[in-house]
Amino acid sequence: MITIDLPDLAATGGLALRIADALRPGDVVALYGGLGAGKTTLARAVLAALGHHGEVPSPTFSIIEVYDPPAVRLPVVHADFYRLNAPAEAGEIGLDDYRQGAALLAEWPDHAGGFGHEPACLTIRMETRDNTRRAIVEPGPDWIERLSWT
Ligand SMILES: Nc1ncnc2c1ncn2[C@@H]1O[C@H](COP(=O)(O)OP(=O)(O)OP(=O)(O)O)[C@@H](O)[C@H]1O
Numbered sequence: 001m002i003t004i005d006l007p008d009l010a011a012t013g014g015l016a017l018r019i020a021d022a023l024r025p026g027d028v029v030a031l032y033g034g035l036g037a038g039k040t041t042l043a044r045a046v047l048a049a050l051g052h053h054g055e056v057p058s059p060t061f062s063i064i065e066v067y068d069p070p071a072v073r074l075p076v077v078h079a080d081f082y083r084l085n086a087p088a089e090a091g092e093i094g095l096d097d098y099r100q101g102a103a104l105l106a107e108w109p110d111h112a113g114g115f116g117h118e119p120a121c122l123t124i125r126m127e128t129r130d131n132t133r134r135a136i137v138e139p140g141p142d143w144i145e146r147l148s149w150t
């Protein structure tokens with residue numbers, strides 16, 4: 001488990017860059033944290049680092065937004081599971097199909113049943129302290145060799 005201070009948006013951007021450089025199809029970046037903790041901000045920064053230009057709508061209402069090459073280096077599914085009433089609904093909206101060959105950036109992952117059991121899951125817990133943020137990062141086995149935190 002690694003704790004990273006994110007005093008400002010630039011720091012969040014730096015973390016996003018490291019994630020984006022290491023990201024592969026099949027991965028999950030599970031973004032925990034309360035309302036306004038900075039989950040969408042981090043997801044947007046990852047998409048930008050993967051090459052996406054322009055807006056990244058928050059998937060609060062659509063639940064799933066898809067980004068495909070060549071605009072991004074690899075297919076990405078950006079999801080916000082907050083509005084799911086039960087984890088089974090993730091299957092009903094076709095999450096497994098969306099995930100084929102793609103990396104998943106998941107806000108409120110617990111509402112979809114959680115992804116921590118997947119070896120390629122990078123769990124990030126965003127904590128709010130006044131106007132700053134802190135990320136507590138827990139790499140699944142597939143991530144340990146991939147990220148250097150120095
Ligand atoms: N590292 C940071 N330092 C300071 N402010 C930040 C940081 N990261 C995000 N913020 C600010 O926090 C606010 C909320 O961020 P964001 O929308 O990403 O939260 P969220 O976790 O996705 O919330 P929700 O659960 O409602 O979707 C934004 O105004 C954003 O600019």
Ligand SMILES: [Mg+2]
Pocket residue numbers: 039040041058080107
């Ligand atoms: Mg959000």
